[in-house]
Amino acid sequence: MHTLYDYLPSGNGYKVRLLLTRLGIPFRWVKRDILRGETRTPEFLARNPNGRIPVLELPDGTHLAESNAILWYLAEGTPFLPDDRLQRA
Numbered sequence: 380m381h382t383l384y385d386y387l388p389s390g391n392g393y394k395v396r397l398l399l400t401r402l403g404i405p406f407r408w409v410k411r412d413i414l415r416g417e418t419r420t421p422e423f424l425a426r427n428p429n430g431r432i433p434v435l436e437l438p439d440g441t442h443l444a445e446s447n448a449i450l451w452y453l454a455e456g457t458p459f460l461p462d463d464r465l466q467r468a
């Protein structure tokens with residue numbers, strides 16, 4: 380099971396939530412309130428030393444940060460990342 384550390388008003392989080400949902404990947408959603416410093420705790424910094432959401436935890440425990448990097452990772456091998464350069468653009 381994937382786990383997404385996220386904050387509902389975040390556009391960066393929304394992109395990841397949207398693609399996970401469109402791909403039909405089930406995930407556990409964990410709120411980290413950026414306005415209450417919940418991304419700057421030792422627990423969270425161990426997941427992302429940059430102290431920002433979104434962070435996707437893969438089923439093997441690997442943590443991925445940076446929304447666009449997460450999107451590239453998730454989209455590979457799916458119609459959301461077409462082979463054709465123009466379609467991809």
Ligand SMILES: N[C@@H](CCC(=O)N[C@@H](CS)C(=O)NCC(=O)O)C(=O)O
Nearest residue numbers: 389390391413431432433445446447
């Ligand atoms: N380049 C990053 C930006 C992530 C980012 O700025 N996240 C914000 C919320 S949208 C955040 O966690 N801010 C909390 C903080 O900086 O303490 C990405 O695309 O994921």
